[in-house]
Amino acid sequence: MKVLSIAVVCALLTAGVRAQDQFSKARDLYTAASYEEALALLTNLHGEKADQYQAFCLFALGRTSEATSVAEHLISADPLLVLDGDASPRIAAMFADARKRLLPSLVRDQYRSARAAMERKDFAAAEPQLVQVRKLLDRAAALGITDETLGDLGVLVDGFLDLARASKAAAAKAETPAAAGEGQRVAQAAPAAEAAKPRAPRIFDSTASDVVAPVPVRQDVPPIPRELFKVAGASANAGILEVVIDERGAVEKAIIRESVLPMYDSLLVAATRSWRYLPAMRQGTPVKYVKVIAVNVKGDSQSSR
Numbered sequence: 001m002k003v004l005s006i007a008v009v010c011a012l013l014t015a016g017v018r019a020q021d022q023f024s025k026a027r028d029l030y031t032a033a034s035y036e037e038a039l040a041l042l043t044n045l046h047g048e049k050a051d052q053y054q055a056f057c058l059f060a061l062g063r064t065s066e067a068t069s070v071a072e073h074l075i076s077a078d079p080l081l082v083l084d085g086d087a088s089p090r091i092a093a094m095f096a097d098a099r100k101r102l103l104p105s106l107v108r109d110q111y112r113s114a115r116a117a118m119e120r121k122d123f124a125a126a127e128p129q130l131v132q133v134r135k136l137l138d139r140a141a142a143l144g145i146t147d148e149t150l151g152d153l154g155v156l157v158d159g160f161l162d163l164a165r166a167s168k169a170a171a172a173k174a175e176t177p178a179a180a181g182e183g184q185r186v187a188q189a190a191p192a193a194e195a196a197k198p199r200a201p202r203i204f205d206s207t208a209s210d211v212v213a214p215v216p217v218r219q220d221v222p223p224i225p226r227e228l229f230k231v232a233g234a235s236a237n238a239g240i241l242e243v244v245i246d247e248r249g250a251v252e253k254a255i256i257r258e259s260v261l262p263m264y265d266s267l268l269v270a271a272t273r274s275w276r277y278l279p280a281m282r283q284g285t286p287v288k289y290v291k292v293i294a295v296n297v298k299g300d301s302q303s304s305r
Contacts, residue, residue, distance in 0.1 A: 001091050022041050023047075025048070026053060039197065051073070055074070056088075058070065060221055065155055067213065071094060071098045089206040100143050101140065106183075110132055110133045113129055117129060118163070118171065123163070123168055123171075127164040130164060133256055137153065137154050148252065152225060158266075160266065162266040204282065204288045204290070205289065210282055211282045215277060216272065216275070220271065220274075221268065237260055238260070238296045239258045239294075240255050240256070240292060240293070241293050241294075242290060243275070243293065245277050246279070249276050249277040250275075252288070254269045
């Protein structure tokens with residue numbers, strides 16, 4: 001039996017080496033413009049690289065529909081497929097067109113799988129799937145794919161990713177009670193570290209009578225995707241958001257004082273990065289200002305003031 005096993009392993013290794021040799025020969029034939037001969041060798045080979053070169057040969061021979069079919073098969077298996085360097089600009093364009101056609105449905109399929117894991121509260125399984133969906137969404141944006149539903153999915157994916165990661169972190173913390181003691185030591189050391197830092201600029205608020213409050217230029221509150229309610233199993237509340245606006249009118253820090261919806265709160269905080277204001281003014285000089293914003297949710301609409 002042992003002799004037989006060794007013989008099987010040797011046979012497999014030999015077959016692998018032979019296949020690699022065949023692929024190398026086919027690649028050389030392709031670069032030498034011997035497309036028919038290269039294609040004859042590639043037809044008997046399997047694997048992503050062999051399939052790529054099969055598509056290259058078919059395209060070079062003018063068999064465009066067959067080449068496109070192979071390209072679609074490859075992209076369906078690996079939406080983030082990277083082409084070999086031998087691909088010509090026209091072949092790259094063919095693959096890009098195929099990717100544009102397929103990506104929206106591939107994104108939705110991957111998202112549905114991730115969402116199912118989220119609904120099962122299987123956050124460990126959901127996280128890598130959500131990361132993959134985010135990469136696919138980024139690729140779709142880079143290709144200029146205009147699909148409104150993909151934008152909505154982006155909001156959902158980011159919210160689900162925050163939830164999955166927070167849940168994993170909470171589970172890890174629960175498994176290591178020693179982490180709590182370490183956290184207490186860090187908290188005790190923090191005041192001393194803060195005291196050693198240079199004094200930060202004063203931050204004003206609505207109680208400062210000699211300060212003109214910042215004026216919103218862009219303060220768009222993101223919508224709450226309905227699917228967040230389904231996964232969270234909770235109702236949204238009127239929330240309180242506190243933002244620190246710097247001397248340039250940008251949001252330096254955002255803190256949720258009263259939660260709207262746990263999964264939505266992170267989206268709201270992320271949105272503040274693009275908010276802009278005319279900065280608060282004190283005696284003609286821009287100053288930092290802490291602003292309290294009430295976020296009200298009514299059905300599918302949001303408002304802030």
